[in-house]
Amino acid sequence: MDQSLAVMLTIITAATPLLIAAIGELVVERSGVLNLGVEGMMVMGAVAGFAVAFMTGSTLLGVGAAIFAGIAMSALFGFLTLTLVANQVAAGLALTLLGLGLSGLIGEAFVGQPGVKMPTLFGIDALVPFSLLLTAGVAYVLFRTKTGLVIRAVGNSHSSAHALGYRVIAIRYLSVMFGGACAGLAGGYLSLAYTPQWIENMTAGRGWIALALVVFASWRPLRTLVGAYLFGAVSILGFVVQSMGLGIPSQFLSSLPYIVTIIALVIISGNKRLTQANTPACLAQSFVPDR
Amino acid sequence: MTASQYLLEAIDIVKVFGTLRANDGVTLQVTPGQIHALLGENGAGKSTLVKMIYGSLQPTSGTIKWKGQDVVIPNPNAARKLGIGMVFQHFSLFEALTVVENISLAMPGKFDLEALSKKVEFYSGEYGLPLNPKATVADLSVGERQRIEILRCLMQEPKLLILDEPTAVLTPQEADLLFLTLRLLASEGCSVLYISHRLEEVKRLCHWATILRHGKVVASCDPREETAASLARLMVGGDIHTVRAAKAPRDGAVRFSLKNASLEADGPFSVALKNINLEVRGGEVIAIAGVAGNGQSELFDAISGERPLSNGNAILIDGASCGATGVSARRKMGAAFVPEERLGHGAVPVFPLSENVVLTRHSDDASLAERGLLNRGKANSIADRVIKAYDVRMGKPDPEARSLSGGNLQKFVVGRELDRHPKVLVVNQPTWGVDAGAAATIRQALIDLARSGSAVVVISQDLDEIFELADRIAVISRGQLSEAHPAHEMTAEKIGLLMAGSHEKETPHAAHS
Numbered sequence: 001m002d003q004s005l006a007v008m009l010t011i012i013t014a015a016t017p018l019l020i021a022a023i024g025e026l027v028v029e030r031s032g033v034l035n036l037g038v039e040g041m042m043v044m045g046a047v048a049g050f051a052v053a054f055m056t057g058s059t060l061l062g063v064g065a066a067i068f069a070g071i072a073m074s075a076l077f078g079f080l081t082l083t084l085v086a087n088q089v090a091a092g093l094a095l096t097l098l099g100l101g102l103s104g105l106i107g108e109a110f111v112g113q114p115g116v117k118m119p120t121l122f123g124i125d126a127l128v129p130f131s132l133l134l135t136a137g138v139a140y141v142l143f144r145t146k147t148g149l150v151i152r153a154v155g156n157s158h159s160s161a162h163a164l165g166y167r168v169i170a171i172r173y174l175s176v177m178f179g180g181a182c183a184g185l186a187g188g189y190l191s192l193a194y195t196p197q198w199i200e201n202m203t204a205g206r207g208w209i210a211l212a213l214v215v216f217a218s219w220r221p222l223r224t225l226v227g228a229y230l231f232g233a234v235s236i237l238g239f240v241v242q243s244m245g246l247g248i249p250s251q252f253l254s255s256l257p258y259i260v261t262i263i264a265l266v267i268i269s270g271n272k273r274l275t276q277a278n279t280p281a282c283l284a285q286s287f288v289p290d291r
Numbered sequence: 292m293t294a295s296q297y298l299l300e301a302i303d304i305v306k307v308f309g310t311l312r313a314n315d316g317v318t319l320q321v322t323p324g325q326i327h328a329l330l331g332e333n334g335a336g337k338s339t340l341v342k343m344i345y346g347s348l349q350p351t352s353g354t355i356k357w358k359g360q361d362v363v364i365p366n367p368n369a370a371r372k373l374g375i376g377m378v379f380q381h382f383s384l385f386e387a388l389t390v391v392e393n394i395s396l397a398m399p400g401k402f403d404l405e406a407l408s409k410k411v412e413f414y415s416g417e418y419g420l421p422l423n424p425k426a427t428v429a430d431l432s433v434g435e436r437q438r439i440e441i442l443r444c445l446m447q448e449p450k451l452l453i454l455d456e457p458t459a460v461l462t463p464q465e466a467d468l469l470f471l472t473l474r475l476l477a478s479e480g481c482s483v484l485y486i487s488h489r490l491e492e493v494k495r496l497c498h499w500a501t502i503l504r505h506g507k508v509v510a511s512c513d514p515r516e517e518t519a520a521s522l523a524r525l526m527v528g529g530d531i532h533t534v535r536a537a538k539a540p541r542d543g544a545v546r547f548s549l550k551n552a553s554l555e556a557d558g559p560f561s562v563a564l565k566n567i568n569l570e571v572r573g574g575e576v577i578a579i580a581g582v583a584g585n586g587q588s589e590l591f592d593a594i595s596g597e598r599p600l601s602n603g604n605a606i607l608i609d610g611a612s613c614g615a616t617g618v619s620a621r622r623k624m625g626a627a628f629v630p631e632e633r634l635g636h637g638a639v640p641v642f643p644l645s646e647n648v649v650l651t652r653h654s655d656d657a658s659l660a661e662r663g664l665l666n667r668g669k670a671n672s673i674a675d676r677v678i679k680a681y682d683v684r685m686g687k688p689d690p691e692a693r694s695l696s697g698g699n700l701q702k703f704v705v706g707r708e709l710d711r712h713p714k715v716l717v718v719n720q721p722t723w724g725v726d727a728g729a730a731a732t733i734r735q736a737l738i739d740l741a742r743s744g745s746a747v748v749v750i751s752q753d754l755d756e757i758f759e760l761a762d763r764i765a766v767i768s769r770g771q772l773s774e775a776h777p778a779h780e781m782t783a784e785k786i787g788l789l790m791a792g793s794h795e796k797e798t799p800h801a802a803h804s
Contacts, residue, residue: 146395146402153385153396160383163347164397165368277427281387 007240012128013194015232017042017186019131021210022217022224023138024182029214030142031175032155032282033081036092038183039207040099041073045187047103050198053116062116063127063188070184071177073099078176082169085286096207104200115196125193127185132225134182139221151175155280158287168287183207209261216264218278227264234260295359298323298482299344299375299451304353306339311686313339314350315506321451326473326483328493328514330526331503332726333698334684337486340503341453344484345377346370371397376449378440378457384428391424394443414446419468430561434465434583434752441469445476452476453484458492465582470496488726490519491755504528527728543573545610546746547626547715549772552605552614554593562586562770564593569765569772571715571746576738577775578761579750580786586770587750588631591719594748595628596621608715619654627651627713629705631720631750633697637704640693644678644685645670647692648707655711673710681706681732698725705733709740716740719750734760754783768792 021038028035035041048069053062077095080086118125142148150171154161158168186206191198209231217223238253299321306314314336321327331337342348344355346364354361357373364370370377384393391408398407408424415422420438428436437457444452452473458466473483473496487493493500493514500514502525510525548571554564564586571577581587592598593606596618600606603615608624618628630636638647648670653660659669674689681702685695692700705721721737722730737760741747750767751757757764758778765775766789773794776785 149388149392149396149402153388153392156385156387157383160385161396163367163379163383165346165366165371166396277387277429 007236009123011229011232011236012124013232014236015228016125016128016131017189017194017206018210018213018231019225019228020127020134020189021183021186021207022213022228023131023135023221024179024186025210026214026217026219026221026224027138027142027151027182028175028179029283030155030219030280031151031172032158032280032285032287033172033176034088034092034284035074035077035095035176035179036089036211037073037077037095037099037207038179038210039203039205040096041070041180041183042099042187042190042207042210043103043201043203044069044073044099045184046191046202047107047110047187047198048184049188050110050115050191050196051106053192054110054113057116059116059118059192062192063118063185066184066188066192067181068184070180070182070187072180074176074180074183075173077180078173081286082172082176085288088284088286100201107198107200110198111200113198115191115198117196118193125189127189127193135221135225142221152280155282158282158285162287162289168289172287183210186210209257212261212265216261216268218268219280220278230264231257231261295356296322297356298325298358299484300356300359301340301344302354302356304340304343304355305351306336306343306348307351309686312506314343317353317503317506317508319501319508321482321484323450323482324477324480325499326477326485326497328497328500329484329486329503330490330493330500330522332526332728333696335503335526336506337503338455338696339506341377341455341484341486344370344451345375345453371399371447371449374450375453376444376447376451377453377455378437378444379455382436382440384436384439386427386429388428389424390422390426390428390431390439393428393439394424394446397443398446410446411442414442418442418445418472419465432584432588445472449481451482451484453486455486456488457485458487458489466492488730489755490514490522490727493522494519502526523727526726543575543744543746545570546573546608547571547748548607549594550605550607551602552593552600553602554589554598554600556589557598562589564589564770567593567772569748569775571748573714573744573746574741575762576741576747576749576760577763577765578757578778579748579765579767579772580754580757580790581750581752581767582790583752585768585790587719587752587767589770590767590772591628591630591717591750594717595626595630622651622654625655625714627708627711627716629708629716629718629721631723633700633704634693638692638700641691643689643691644683644695644703645674645689647703648673648677651707652711673707677703677706677710680710681736682729698729701725702729702733705736709736712740712743713745715746715748717748717750720753721749721751722753722756730756754786757786766790766794769795771795 021042025035025038045066049062049066052065053059073095077091080091081088142152150166154166154168154171162168187203190202213224213227216227235257238256241248242250242253297320301317301319304314304317317340329337339348343350346366346369355364391404391411394411395402395404395407411422411424420442422438422442441457457469477483485497497514500512501508502510504526514522549567549569552564552567556563562585593600596616599617600614604612606614608626611624613621613624634640649659649665659666683699683703685699708716722733737747737749749760761778763775764778764781766773766786768790769792773789
């Protein structure tokens with residue numbers, strides 16, 4: 001009984017950073033922007049969070065620093081793609097590369113240092129309930145409030161939104177920065193709660209999984225929650241099965257979450273109507289107000 | 292603070308785009324409660340002028356006065372605050388959102404979709420514009436989409452309502468209802484600025500007309516005291532060529548036929564086609580009339596091969612069955628298709644015209660893409676030929692499709708297909724949003740093509756157009772097509788009865804609207 005509870009807890013812990021980052025990116029994509037730099041923003045959040053918590057001893061300040069780092073990275077992305085109208089795919093990839101490199105540089109002094117672990121309630125980190133509230137909150141705002149309607153409208157047709165007098169660029173800046181804050185927080189969770197230490201590239205592709213989750217969930221917050229927990233479960237079950245010694249190659253087990261993701265994406269994209277109904281029509285399209 | 296007799300005055304407005312003077316000293320004065328027509332050919336500067344009044348554009352010079360006071364209208368929000376509402380020609384709707392969400396985006400104040408839905412239902416009943424507030428825009432026809440635009444404006448209770456070609460996609464009955472609404476609004480003191488190409492309509496509805504040509508005001512008159520011909524002469528600066536049809540040959544061979552063609556609905560708001568039969572002979576034009584959203588787009592998709600049928604023998608081109616083949620195969624058999632939406636469906640917005648030529652013609656003209664390589668010289672020469680033959684006006688050589696005005700792009704997409712001399716041509720809404728001169732050119736070209744021995748099918752909601760073009764007329768309602776009757780035996784009333792479904796074989800379950 002205790003063991004299955006422990007497994008559940010590890011699943012939740014593994015899923016939480018994915019969920020936070022994916023929910024942020026979902027808002028960004030709903031506003032019509034594709035930011036492929038989630039991995040870079042996450043890893044910057046991880047290093048900033050660890051560094052500040054290590055120097056001040058306060059995880060709260062660490063979390064703040066992680067969020068700030070994510071916002072700073074996303075603001076840079078916003079400046080490139082929204083103000084300078086650079087290609088979003090290229091800028092997003094560059095952001096990831098920048099984040100991975102820069103975090104390695106900043107984090108060099110902290111490698112091998114003991115970390116500060118976030119306080120827990122009943123064995124779960126404070127950010128776990130927060131991530132659930134965040135998901136519910138985003139779902140509520142997106143589908144029940146005017147703010148959410150405006151975000152979806154901008155993502156669906158930026159020219160119509162502009163014609164009605166909405167400030168497309170400003171709305172997208174705010175969405176992108178919300179996504180940055182979430183990615184930074186997800187990174188901070190890794191270095192302050194999941195494994196409280198700094199290791200270079202410690203995000204290990206989680207940013208990419210978060211991006212895939214958004215598509216997997218066809219841009220709906222509650223499905224993102226399901227996807228994150230499914231992915232967390234599959235990756236943890238891999239370890240469990242391995243410990244049972246069933247003779248399945250460990251390489252196969254560790255690739256299992258990615259295989260599941262790919263299969264899920266294929267199945268989802270097979271349902272055209274579902275995808276069409278939810279895909280932001282202006283995703284990754286630059287907007288220049290015309291005459 | 293002198294009270295002005297004018298609600299809106301635009302004085303000596305100049306708007307320069309690069310080297311083009313889109314508006315060159317335009318003065319427009321609208322009194323309260325006036326229905327004021329703004330007439331002009333495509334590119335005369337009408338849209339530019341109203342965009343400045345609505346705040347989407349800023350004038351290069353000139354002043355705008357609202358109730359006698361100088362105003363600057365920096366954006367559409369400011370215009371709406373003043374009490375200016377606008378219905379766009381190119382819709383500013385959000386396809387993934389519902390009707391009520393679309394309307395709420397333009398409404399100030401509290402966000403309450405339930406209450407707003409009720410209001411939408413109330414207004415749509417009041418103004419005779421039936422709409423389901425919960426429907427998703429993507430599933431609606433062009434006509435229904437326009438209703439949202441109009442309703443969205445009316446619900447803001449504006450003092451000045453700008454309508455850019457509002458009746459282009461409405462049935463005669465719907466248009467009449469709209470006119471009642473507009474007259475009612477005007478009698479309540481709301482002014483209407485009305486852009487239209489339909490001169491008869493302007494004569495019936497409007498109190499005053501300002502006519503633009505090449506960015507300048509060429510006349511200002513009471514349209515009720517003019518004839519359609521005199522108005523047209525002022526617009527074009529010359530006489531308009533009237534469409535003249537030689538008599539259709541009686542006994543051309545059947546070139547195109549539909550035999551019990553059926554197609555399932557592909558979405559909750561799509562219409563299923565039920566046992567459609569039609570024979571089109573070489574030399575004749577058949578028009579298919581109907582109210583928007585009764586299966587026209589599904590019929591077009593089935594004929595063009597965008598949605599192939601399961602029964603290959605349901606569609607025959609020159610006796611060869613092609614019901615199950617795709618678009619390219621049908622083009623190879625000598626058919627050509629012009630869809631309703633010119634931008635996005637008929638042409639790729641960001642491609643230059645020459646590349647858009649290649650897209651519909653590479654399948655039957657191998658020289659355009661030899662061994663997979665584009666023959667740009669050939670594509671350019673075809674594009675130039677179409678541009679010359681159909682008088683397509685544009686800002687620079689080989690522009691992107693999206694930079695053309697609606698009417699000019701329409702001339703191009705129709706001309707592109709006519710240039711192939713297809714054996715069978717199917718056109719959906721050939722002159723939607725096109726000015727009188729260009730519409731006459733397109734209609735004449737369609738008739739000429741038929742008289743040269745081709746079979747032409749025109750799907751249209753414009754009865755004037757149908758009577759001008761058609762040798763025989765069929766009516767589609769709820770996915771069923773009536774028999775095609777000779778045009779001289781048909782009247783607007785008969786067509787109206789058929790539109791209401793008098794030919795349908797099944798008993799309709801529920802009233803559609």
